[in-house]
Amino acid sequence: MHGTSPPESQRNLSRGLILLLATACGAMVANLYYAQTLIDTIGPEIGLSPGVAGAITTLTQLGYGAGLALFVPLGDLFENKRLALLSTAGAILGCLGIAASNGPVSFLAASLITGICATGAQVVLPLASHLAVKERQGRVIGTIMSGLLFGIMLARPVASFLADAISWRAVFLLSAGLMAAIGIALWFVCPTRKPETKLGYGAILGSVWGQLRRHRALRLRAFYQAMLFAAFNLFWTAAPLELLRNFDFTQQQVAWFALAGAGGALAAPLAGSLADRGLMWWTSFGALLMLTLSFIGADVAVAATSVAAFVIAAILIDTGVQLNQITGQKIIFALSSDARARVNAAYMTVMFVVGASGSLIGSATFEHGGWTLSALTGAAIGGIALVIFLLFDRGASDPD
Structure with missing residues (x-):
């Protein structure tokens, strides 16, 4: 599909697709917050001193900030579905890297990747606004944002419960599995959107x-x-x-x-x-x-x-x-x-x-x-x- 506005037939988003996009946003952003309540558990196991353990959260947040500035604007340059799938794949690799880490360098590098790829949620949201008819745009955005906020709010307690019941590594393995399921669903049912913008990447960022x-x-x-x-x-x-x-x-x-x-x-x-x-x-x-x-x-x-x-x-x-x-x-x-x-x-x-x-x-x-x-x-x-x-x-x- 080409053009900034999809055909009317594609703009009537089904409830199932809206729910999928909301779940995708929530799951992506949740990856930013899982480790926040687990620092005291993760730090000693991977060799991070208490004074440096705060870098776990900091690097993930810095990655997210970098992704907002450098990755999200690509939604006006490249086909949006591919960007969403790319960020989903990156989040899967980041979560697997965190779960497999045995040292601080590998853990922090994987955390940075995970933070960057969490910004895929901010690619999905404008895509949904393009696909929605104007009369329903607010409700579509609202539903998807509810998924995003649920992801933020549920990440910490879910991580605490799972870490206590199984292990902190299981939190990120399960997140990788959830992201893989979301990626497969997006591949099959998410509409495509290719912008008409002819600007280069540098001009887009500027x-x-x-x-x-x-x-x-x-x-x-x-x-x-x-x-x-x-x-x-x-x-x-x-x-x-x-x-x-x-x-x-x-x-x-x-x-x-x-x-x-x-x-x-x-x-x-x-x-x-x-x-x-x-x-x-x-x-x-x-x-x-x-x-x-x-x-x-x-x-x-x-x-x-x-x-x-x-x-x-x-x-x-x-x-x-x-x-x-x-x-x-x-x-x-x-x-x-x-x-x-x-x-x-x-x-x-x-x-x-x-x-x-x-x-x-x-x-x-x-x-x-x-x-x-x-x-x-x-x-x-x-x-x-x-x-x-x-x-x-x-x-x-x-x-x-």
């Missing part, structure tokens, strides 16, 4: 940042989501520390808490439906306000030692992040039909680079002021985004 300069809506949406992603990472760094140290939770109980918090991913289809109805401004406003107030509620919940209220706050924080993410991607994918991969690459790179700081902020605020300082910092981050939205959005979130 134009990624040109998209940010050209589109005010892209700059604003990237800022909003970067702030919310930072708050999200802050919460999921500080909340487990609070549960372990002051609620006397075990690691398994923290895993169950994370599973409950993953319920926020269910908001993604709702966000897509609201966006399809043209309610982007109100959805964004509600998402920013919800996240800000939920951090305050989380502080109250901890002060009252209410685990149930803390879980509700976690779900609402995740819901706010999802509502704004889906709304933002509905808006940015409408900016340029022939540059969606580059627009998405710019959006996701800003979101990831700024948002990754949330983990550092979460650990620093918790160590210096406990959960209260972390919660108030999260509320402040959400509040700043809300104020900027109210002052400067000026039509950037309005429907076309």
Whole structure:
């Protein structure tokens, strides 16, 4: 198939195909997070000292950042299905390499490869937006993003459960098997899309940042989501520390808490439906306000030692992040039909680079002021985004 817009017959995505694409995104991104809760187990076995063991997470995240900047824009240059299959194959090799590693060099190299190939999820998402009819685009994006967020939220508890029941290596072997099954399914049922862009690779990369300069809506949406992603990472760094140290939770109980918090991913289809109805401004406003107030509620919940209220706050924080993410991607994918991969690459790179700081902020605020300082910092981050939205959005979130 050629052209930037597939024929109408191919644009009516079946529920099965949407579910496959959502599963693919979730499984790819989950590979970034499996090792985060297993550092203390993996490090001694492969010969990494405690001071260097943090490189396990860092290299995977750096690989993902590199993939966002260098691999994702290729979606506007090369056939999208092949790129998705290439990233899937790379993720399989990376996971197998991690599982087979007996030393730090091989483990960290495989982690880097896995991080780079996880960005295949950001190739699949623009592909789905191309294949969907405009009237259903928001709902399609929402469903696929719910799969992605489920992958993020479920990765840590699933890794903890499997490592405890079998071994940490089994986590990555099973992930490789899942990715292989997804790759086979994509090979047979995923439609193809070949862009018409005639630019070279260098020009494609240069134009990624040109998209940010050209589109005010892209700059604003990237800022909003970067702030919310930072708050999200802050919460999921500080909340487990609070549960372990002051609620006397075990690691398994923290895993169950994370599973409950993953319920926020269910908001993604709702966000897509609201966006399809043209309610982007109100959805964004509600998402920013919800996240800000939920951090305050989380502080109250901890002060009252209410685990149930803390879980509700976690779900609402995740819901706010999802509502704004889906709304933002509905808006940015409408900016340029022939540059969606580059627009998405710019959006996701800003979101990831700024948002990754949330983990550092979460650990620093918790160590210096406990959960209260972390919660108030999260509320402040959400509040700043809300104020900027109210002052400067000026039509950037309005429907076309």
